[in-house]
Amino acid sequence: MFRNNGGGFVVAEFAIALPLLILLMYGLATVGVESFWFGKRQLADYVLEAEAQSVMEQIRQAARTAREVEISPGGGWVKFVYHVVKDKPKIEVTSLNGHYVFINNDVLETQYFMLYAKSGRDAPNLYAERQDNHTPTNPITGENYFGDTQVNYLKCEVDEAKKILHISLEMESLVTLHKIKFDTAVYMPNYKAGG
Amino acid sequence: MSRIKSVLGNERGFMLLNVVFLTVITSLAAMILMNAAPRARNHQSTLRLTAIYLANEQFAELESLAAREDISGSQPFLGNKDDLTSNNLGANNPIEFKVTTTVSGGRAKVKVTWQVGDDEFKIEMERTIGIVQE
Numbered sequence: 198m199f200r201n202n203g204g205g206f207v208v209a210e211f212a213i214a215l216p217l218l219i220l221l222m223y224g225l226a227t228v229g230v231e232s233f234w235f236g237k238r239q240l241a242d243y244v245l246e247a248e249a250q251s252v253m254e255q256i257r258q259a260a261r262t263a264r265e266v267e268i269s270p271g272g273g274w275v276k277f278v279y280h281v282v283k284d285k286p287k288i289e290v291t292s293l294n295g296h297y298v299f300i301n302n303d304v305l306e307t308q309y310f311m312l313y314a315k316s317g318r319d320a321p322n323l324y325a326e327r328q329d330n331h332t333p334t335n336p337i338t339g340e341n342y343f344g345d346t347q348v349n350y351l352k353c354e355v356d357e358a359k360k361i362l363h364i365s366l367e368m369e370s371l372v373t374l375h376k377i378k379f380d381t382a383v384y385m386p387n388y389k390a391g392g
Numbered sequence: 393m394s395r396i397k398s399v400l401g402n403e404r405g406f407m408l409l410n411v412v413f414l415t416v417i418t419s420l421a422a423m424i425l426m427n428a429a430p431r432a433r434n435h436q437s438t439l440r441l442t443a444i445y446l447a448n449e450q451f452a453e454l455e456s457l458a459a460r461e462d463i464s465g466s467q468p469f470l471g472n473k474d475d476l477t478s479n480n481l482g483a484n485n486p487i488e489f490k491v492t493t494t495v496s497g498g499r500a501k502v503k504v505t506w507q508v509g510d511d512e513f514k515i516e517m518e519r520t521i522g523i524v525q526e
Contacts, residue, residue: 386524
C-alpha cells in the first residue's frame, strides 16, 4: 500500500505526529475547559463583590442622615429613619408682591434592610423595604444570573455616645462558596438616642 | 485543482501541510492561553475595597471625635480593632491592615497599607473633617 517512493517516510512521520497531536489537543482541551470553568467562578465572585459593595453603600447612605436606628435583636433587620429636607415652593398670601416663600419641610423617611429567605430558598437575601413587610418584595441581593449569593449576617451596632454606627456584612457566593466581609462605620450627626 | 493535488501528492507537499496545521494549532493554543491568563484569581480589588471601608471607618471616628476634642496631629486607629484583620483573601490567609492618620488644618489624611506575600499595597484617602454642632 505504501510501497511507492520515500521508503515509508510518510508512515513514520504520521506515527510520530499522531500521538503528539493527540497529546497537544488533549492539553488544549483541558486548558480550554479550565479557563471556562475559571471564568464562570470569577463572574460569580465578581457578582458577590459587587452586591456586597452596593449593599454597604445603600446602608451607608441611609445611615449618614439617620435620625433613628432600630436593630432587631435577632439581627434579622435594621431600620433607619432619616430625614430629607425638601424645599417646597409656596405662595404666602401675606408676602410682599406675591414672592415665593421657601419653607423647609422636615420629611422623615423610613428604610428597612431585612434578611429574608423566600419560600423555596434556604439562603437569605437582603431586602430593602419602606415598611415592615412580612413578605418583603424588593430584593437587593441574590438570584443574579451570573452567580447566586446569600447574606451570612448583617451586624449593625450603634455607639450612642459617639453617634457612630458600626456595620459588618458577610456575604457568601453559592457558586464558589467564597466569603466576603466588609466592616465600616458611619458617623450620624443627626442621630437622637432613643428616637 | 490538479496543481494542488500534485503539490500535496509528494513529501514536500505533506510537510507544507504539516507546517500549516502546526501554525493553526499553535495560534489556537496561544488564543486559549491568552484567554486563560487574565482569569487567574486576583484578590486585590476585594482587598482594596476592604481597605477603603476601613479608611471610611477611621473618617467616621475622626468626625465623631472632632465634635468633642481637638484631633490635630497623628491619630491611632480609632475604630474596631477586629476590623483590621480580613479574611477576604481566603480563609487561611488573613491579611493585616495598618492605618496611619494625620490631621492638619481640618483635613485628615488616612493611609491604609497591607502586605500580600512580599508585595506591599496602600491606599491614601483625604477628607475635610467638619464639626457638627448641636
